[in-house]
Amino acid sequence: MQLRYSFRLYPSAGQRTALARAFGCARVVYNDALRARETAHSEGMPFPKTGDLSKQLITEAKNTPERAWLAEVSAVILQQSLRGLDAAYRNFFDGLMGKRPRMGVPRYKSRKDTRQAARFTANARWSITPGQKLRLPKIGDVRVKWSRTLPSSPSTVTVVKDSAGRYFVSFVVETGPEEVLPEVSPELGIDLGLGHFAVLSDGTKIDSPRFLRRAEKRLKKAQRALSRKEKGSKNRDKARVRVARAHARVADARREFHHQLSTKLIRENQAVAVEDLAVKGLARTRLAKSVHDAGWSAFVSMLEYKAARYGRTFLRIGRFGPTSQVCSRCGVKDGPKPLHVRVWTCGACEAVLDRDVNAAVNVAKAAGLAVSACGAQVSRAPVPAPRGEAGTHPKPSTIRWEQAGIPGF
Numbered sequence: 001m002q003l004r005y006s007f008r009l010y011p012s013a014g015q016r017t018a019l020a021r022a023f024g025c026a027r028v029v030y031n032d033a034l035r036a037r038e039t040a041h042s043e044g045m046p047f048p049k050t051g052d053l054s055k056q057l058i059t060e061a062k063n064t065p066e067r068a069w070l071a072e073v074s075a076v077i078l079q080q081s082l083r084g085l086d087a088a089y090r091n092f093f094d095g096l097m098g099k100r101p102r103m104g105v106p107r108y109k110s111r112k113d114t115r116q117a118a119r120f121t122a123n124a125r126w127s128i129t130p131g132q133k134l135r136l137p138k139i140g141d142v143r144v145k146w147s148r149t150l151p152s153s154p155s156t157v158t159v160v161k162d163s164a165g166r167y168f169v170s171f172v173v174e175t176g177p178e179e180v181l182p183e184v185s186p187e188l189g190i191d192l193g194l195g196h197f198a199v200l201s202d203g204t205k206i207d208s209p210r211f212l213r214r215a216e217k218r219l220k221k222a223q224r225a226l227s228r229k230e231k232g233s234k235n236r237d238k239a240r241v242r243v244a245r246a247h248a249r250v251a252d253a254r255r256e257f258h259h260q261l262s263t264k265l266i267r268e269n270q271a272v273a274v275e276d277l278a279v280k281g282l283a284r285t286r287l288a289k290s291v292h293d294a295g296w297s298a299f300v301s302m303l304e305y306k307a308a309r310y311g312r313t314f315l316r317i318g319r320f321g322p323t324s325q326v327c328s329r330c331g332v333k334d335g336p337k338p339l340h341v342r343v344w345t346c347g348a349c350e351a352v353l354d355r356d357v358n359a360a361v362n363v364a365k366a367a368g369l370a371v372s373a374c375g376a377q378v379s380r381a382p383v384p385a386p387r388g389e390a391g392t393h394p395k396p397s398t399i400r401w402e403q404a405g406i407p408g409f
């Protein structure tokens with residue numbers, strides 16, 4: 001399988017200029033190819049082949065005065081840019097055929113895009129110098145902050161500049177499933193909800209950790225400060241950079257949280273099941289913001305590749321529907337319940353069920369996993385009756401299941 005390893009990159013001023021040129025050339029070739037295909041389509045001509053476009057838009061274009069500057073960057077970047085367009089078309093067509101979530105038609109890239117990227121393959125003769133720098137053709141030896149070691153030599157190298165002006169390099173490495181972990185017995189269903197980031201079939205409720213909430217708070221503050229600045233002012237530009245940085249920090253913190261949680265769940269469980277949320281569909285509704293914020297799809301894909309990597313089972317069950325309508329203990333379907341109902345008693349078996357955990361157990365059961373429904377049952381621990389109120393019924397308590405954060409990180 002393929003894994004991606006990312007590291008922070010610190011190019012010098014000259015290297016930043018060379019990278020800007022590389023990003024620009026990659027973008028121009030991409031847009032030229034997109035235009036050629038759109039023109040062919042509107043004229044009823046056949047879809048231009050990548051090989052033909054490569055010859056016409058790279059090899060021949062370099063000899064024209066308008067595109068002579070394409071020769072200033074590694075030809076591999078330009079070839080890879082065409083491959084990127086191919087992938088965008090493939091995803092688009094696969095979406096149309098229902099093979100994957102629907103994607104938009106490939107669109108033109110702009111120098112104002114928040115993410116600029118250029119990709120090198122092995123035949124671009126990039127290398128890692130004895131001094132641990134990344135040597136890129138026509139760019140130079142760039143300083144890298146190596147935070148991990150690569151398990152084997154990478155097939156591709158992508159240099160990215162994000163909206164906060166930071167540079168990263170990401171390596172794609174081919175690895176076998178050689179890291180199979182010793183077998184464990186627990187199996188797990190996960191319900192990704194709005195109230196909590198995730199609820200597990202064993203009764204654990206997981207919220208985003210403090211470091212992520214703190215980063216989010218800082219982002220909100222930066223955004224408020226930006227909205228107060230006068231349009232076109234110097235201070236507004238500064239505030240905009242601060243917002244971009246805060247954004248990047250939130251994205252990093254969220255990715256870190258997803259990594260920690262997905263690694264923990266895959267290590268501790270032999271099989272993990274999630275409900276296919278069809279996040280793409282949900283993302284168009286009013287729940288859109290919380291869906292994007294929670295970043296479920298990124299989290300689920302981490303679970304998936306880590307399961308493959310560590311020899312665990314990952315199961316995605318189709319949207320089988322009303323997880324909250326079915327009792328996870330006896331299987332009786334007793335109808336929909338309004339969202340504010342968090343705990344109810346099953347009319348058939350009298351189990352007292354927690355809404356979110358019940359859903360997680362149902363997800364596990366639908367995937368054929370061996371989980372017990374007892375995780376979904378709220379045990380009514382005897383609450384000491386306050387003086388003077390003895391004889392009234394204590395409110396059912398769900399606090400027992402609340403676990404803020406994840407212990408053991």
Ligand SMILES: [Zn+2]
Pocket residue numbers: 327328329330331332346347348349350351
């Ligand atoms: Zn029941």
